[in-house]
Amino acid sequence: MGTAPVRTGRAERLRAPLLVALWCLLGVDAAGGLAIFFARLAWGTTPAVAVHVWVGLALAATYTAYQIGHWSRVSPFRARLDYALGLVAALTLTATLVTGLVLALPWWRARASGQPVAYPPLLSAVHNIGSMLVLTFVGAHLGAVLWRDRGRR
Amino acid sequence: MSIPPFSIFSAVSELFVTALVFYVVRRNWTRRPFPFGVFLVGVLFEACVNVLYMANRAAQASSGAEHVSTGLKVFYALHGMLSLLAYLVFVILGVIAYLEQRAGRFFFRAHPVLTWSFLALWTVSIVSGETVFVVRYLL
Numbered sequence: 001m002g003t004a005p006v007r008t009g010r011a012e013r014l015r016a017p018l019l020v021a022l023w024c025l026l027g028v029d030a031a032g033g034l035a036i037f038f039a040r041l042a043w044g045t046t047p048a049v050a051v052h053v054w055v056g057l058a059l060a061a062t063y064t065a066y067q068i069g070h071w072s073r074v075s076p077f078r079a080r081l082d083y084a085l086g087l088v089a090a091l092t093l094t095a096t097l098v099t100g101l102v103l104a105l106p107w108w109r110a111r112a113s114g115q116p117v118a119y120p121p122l123l124s125a126v127h128n129i130g131s132m133l134v135l136t137f138v139g140a141h142l143g144a145v146l147w148r149d150r151g152r153r
Numbered sequence: 154m155s156i157p158p159f160s161i162f163s164a165v166s167e168l169f170v171t172a173l174v175f176y177v178v179r180r181n182w183t184r185r186p187f188p189f190g191v192f193l194v195g196v197l198f199e200a201c202v203n204v205l206y207m208a209n210r211a212a213q214a215s216s217g218a219e220h221v222s223t224g225l226k227v228f229y230a231l232h233g234m235l236s237l238l239a240y241l242v243f244v245i246l247g248v249i250a251y252l253e254q255r256a257g258r259f260f261f262r263a264h265p266v267l268t269w270s271f272l273a274l275w276t277v278s279i280v281s282g283e284t285v286f287v288v289r290y291l292l
Contacts, residue, residue, distance in 0.1 A: 034234065037230070037233070037234075038230045038233075038234060041226055041229055041230040041233065042223065042226045042227045042229075042230040043223070043226070081248065081251065081252065085248065125205065129200070129205060132237050132240070132241075133200060135237075135241055136200075136240060136241045136244045136245070137244070139241060139244075139245045140244050140245050140248045143245050143248055143249055144248050144249075144252060147248075147249050147252045147253070148252060
């Protein structure tokens with residue numbers, strides 16, 4: 001009783017343009033980030049950093065807009081696994097976006113001067129770890145929410 | 154060549170984390186209560202210690218400070234990506250298994266193909282990591 005409207009509402013929210021845009025931007029930035037991680041380690045190159053930075057900026061703006069609406073709908077915080085995973089996902093995504101924007105500053109300066117970019121190692125490590133945790137905990141949060149609904153059927 | 158203490162710690166601790174992963178899956182497989190605390194410790198430890206180690210090693214290797222062949226660097230990178238995938242799958246499957254357990258179902262037991270595929274992925278990830286350690290420092 002009452003689960004059908006919940007599922008219908010969720011199905012509509014999963015197809016909302018803002019969320020679809022967020023998924024697309026996250027997918028493109030994650031794929032670009034992994035490509036940079038791999039190429040930097042294997043060959044010392046950083047392919048398509050400009051795309052990664054600009055998509056990251058768009059992702060930051062889209063995520064901020066999405067998170068404000070999402071939190072206004074699901075608040076207050078509840079002591080449940082899906083909430084805890086969502087909180088971890090939100091914190092890691094925020095940390096990853098902020099460190100990414102800070103890392104973009106030396107890239108921007110070097111881009112103008114043509115000099116090689118010297119990324120701060122610790123900040124770079126935090127950004128790498130954060131991006132890996134984002135993929136993990138966004139996936140776990142989504143899995144927990146969808147599995148919870150599935151269990152109600 | 155002297156082996157950095159953090160490398161030894163990481164190489165050994167990965168074996169303990171692997172034992173923990175197999176313990177979590179086995180408990181669920183044998184229809185016993187899901188050890189959520191053990192699962193959480195493994196997830197946090199892997200995130201804080203070993204992912205940090207991997208990121209630091211990646212930064213060092215890519216800086217050119219260490220003389221490492223290109224082939225080994227590619228192997229490092231492949232191992233890094235595989236470790237990420239294995240960790241991601243472990244967290245997601247563990248969360249689902251925990252939720253299923255609360256509903257009286259045993260996720261890993263109910264999905265043997267997925268379970269064995271995950272364990273194979275995890276094993277390949279760990280073996281590749283230990284191979285990196287052996288090739289880099291012991292051979």
